[in-house]
Amino acid sequence: MHYIRLIQVLYQLKLFSPVGLYKLLSAIRKYGMNLMALLGYAGKVYGNRIAIADERETLNYSQLLSQAEHLAILILHRYGIQNGHKVGIMSRNHACLIKSIFATSRLGADVFLLNVEMSQDQFDHLLARHDFQLIVYDAEVESLIECSSYSEKKIASYHDHLPAINDLLTADTTDFPKLKRATMGKLVILTGGTTGHSKATEHQPSIVNYLNPFVALMTKLKLQKYRAVYIATPIYHGYGVAQCMLFMAMGAKIVICQKFDAAQACALIHEHHVEVVTVVPLMIHRMLKQDVSRLSSLACIVSGSAELDPKLVEEVRGKLGDIVYNLYGTSETGLNIIATPQDLRLAANTIGRKIHGVKLRIVDDHNHEAQPGQIGQFCILNKLSQLNGQAWIETGDLGYRDDQGLYYLCGRIDDRIVSAGINVYPLELEQILNRHPLIENSAVIGVPDDEFGQRLRAFVQLDYNSSITQEQLLEWLRPRIARYQMPREITFVSALPYTTVGKLNKKMLRKYSAIIEKQ
Template identity: 40%
Template sequence: MFQTFKKLYQANLTTPIGFYRLFASILHSKTNLMVLLEFAARTYPDRIAIVEGTEQISYKTLYQETQQLAAQLQKEYQFLAGQKVALLCKNHIPFVQSLFALSMLGIDVYLLNVAMNTDQFDFLIKKHAFNAIIHDRNGEKLILTSNFKATCIPTHSSTTGYSIRQLAKQEFPNRYHLKKSSAGKLIILTGGTTGNFKTAVRKPSVFNFLNPFFALLNQLNLGNYRSVYILTPLYHGFGVAALLISIILGVKIILSQHFKAISAGQKMRMHQVEVLVLVPIILQRLLQELQEDPNLFEYNKVILSGGAVLNPTLVQKASSLVPNQLANLYGTSEAGFCVMATSNDLVKFPTSIGKKIKGVSIKIQDNKQQELPFGTVGMLCVKSNWTMSNKTTQWIETGDLAYINSSGYCFLCGRVDDLVISGGVNVYPIELEHILLQHPAVWQAAVIGIPDAEYGQRLKAFVSLQTKSILSASELRIWLKGKISGPQTPKEIVFLEQIPVTSLGKIDKKKLS
């Protein structure tokens, strides 16, 4: 408790003036997300809040413009509490302003994936009947080929009406009464690799946000740092959580709409980035770039990886090249952030996702919903007061197979629908993937189950190679001998130029067959 209080004090959150600012922000902005931005503007007014490309904006200006945006959306578009507005954007300042302004008005905000296809988009339009969509150029392409006929507001420029940038810079008259509201719902898409997306609905609460915040503050010392580069999409739960935590800490947030390792490295040096927020595939590419640029991580102190499985080969490589920096955050759209492995945890258990954070309960259960003992593989279930249900009494089934050891560390064994039963033996494709990735010529690996007349199912491995590497299937089979059991032996090995991944960096197994 003392350490928590000390870290909060260092982050200006438990000083008398800090308490006053937070209390005043809650009174003024109610309990919507704008509380966090108002607190940051009161506490760190002149600090740079966001840098995106050649643009930058201070916390004071970000707050003022977001208030103006909320007023203009209410005045010009009659946005009211309870309406549904979708954000169809990549990472930039107008996205952030729109998110907070809509929350201030009590709007239900839908964070949409710009990489979805037209059929998926039309399905969401029909199902949710959005009152409006705020979009950038990436999202505009989807809208033009869709059936959406309601209000569309571009983020950056418009020849026919207002843009978010224009609205945010328009001062509203002092006599104008802005109708504020408690936060609406925050809806994040989940699934959608093939078929249609599901939605994870969460009622954002400043108070429910505190336990995940304390976990990061205590175990990773995030309050000590002043710059964070968010390289994961803000429309994903991991990205938006990183944004909110960064804002309450008053750090400089670097955003990019597109990722390229060379330009990312330039930004890391230019802004002396101390904290990276990314998915494993981006970490893999940055570590590869490190071979060309030894000073790439010169200022970096913490790497937060999440959104996809972090394989042990990548963990060991990061631990060697950038020691004591990597942490793995596990969560789902429905369950939120719930399990964390620090750099020390990953040194001891490279295959673990860590331990549950304070305020979370986890268990492993079988298909009859009976809790399983330590070391037994089953469905990972989570409950906390910041899950999709916002109920501490309701368990969320994550869809992930896992086990917990006697020390409380959790280990993933893949998705429930990834499980392969070969000759009556449970085989977990993730285990073969981890072994394949240990081969020095292998860049990526994915394993699926395929039908087999003799065993019922066998494994099929897909492999992509490191640049300039040469490896045959027979050579790889020889290398695997002694490293795997009989049921883990792949029936087929297929070499691909690149393993397909989703827009969030997860391997897209639905595209493999």
């Protein structure tokens, strides 16, 4: 059945036709096994369709292919980048980022997608582990590079007077020889957010290793039906770059902008008649509050990278219809679980069902297999984890499976506390708190407690102009939660901190909580 679905998907994308296969093989023969082969195929098949639309420019697939090829030639001859070299790309979502990814992949380099929000200490730590031969950067991080030990070659994405990609594209390449075929190095995604040292996750381009997630997205989300997508998440994260490459394979118009802003996002969706958005839950929440009338073209909201609040699922359903899909994956193992709107109707807090090819074990603290309903750590085995030289990957995520085959998250292992000998999961209290009609959002962490060892502290952000006391909120909670889930304190805040990915920044909340404890 899975292979029948695969054939159907490839047929719909014209890859199973003689002409489609010929164009794909021709692109691989010309460029080699690298990302440029994907763009080469898209350029031949989708030519005049719009590929990228950002704040500066709009390019069709033929133009994007031409510019990426042009850029690859110049990066080779001016900067000497070739197979085996490391290139760091530190850019936000814009056309030059995408051109740079394709161009450096074409040369066989290892491409590192770097978080523009990293600190000086994190960047210095990165340089100590990796010898980059070239860094492509946005002007906003120029000082980060200048204050570091980095002394190799660099080029800005856009700049008025320094060497930049936008100027390089105007240079003449007539006298340069054509590029030879190249096999791409690794595409490296850095994980770990902005508060600690990152971990590099390497991905080797291989159609076989990504077939199962690809088919799952096509069959469950029906993405091949849509022609315009807005990628709101940073492309330098695994979730963002994967979606970008996926939609290029389908010839979609990809709308991007450098930073997420709810008002701008609503305007872009309306202007480009966007049908699909790839977001984190916080972005959905802010767009709904901003201007839901400009979101009427949406037919598919793809949420990932952070926990999806059941209250938000119900809000989207009421305002836009059953169009939310919840994705679960990790940087090391890729996409593993998908919740469809039908799954979310059964249980608004589910992350869905495993996709084909994924093995998932839930193990307790003694490494025993958990029974349905029993909470344990997710351990995953799939083609991507095996490619990275590992078997079962311990994700650090806690959750359980019900009798219907649906999976649920209970938070990270680091978030779990033990209160009077009982395992307590902050996420469960967050989901209850968020049901309160006066609460905008909440975050729950564990704090030391002399009597119980640990207790919960809740940080609560109320809706605008709303008011409620701690005593009133505790009274509301009592019939809805177990005694061990009752927070020791509730701290009301004007806003909750988030990471650049849109996840609640609990490390910052723990630091704030420690200050409160000392007072």
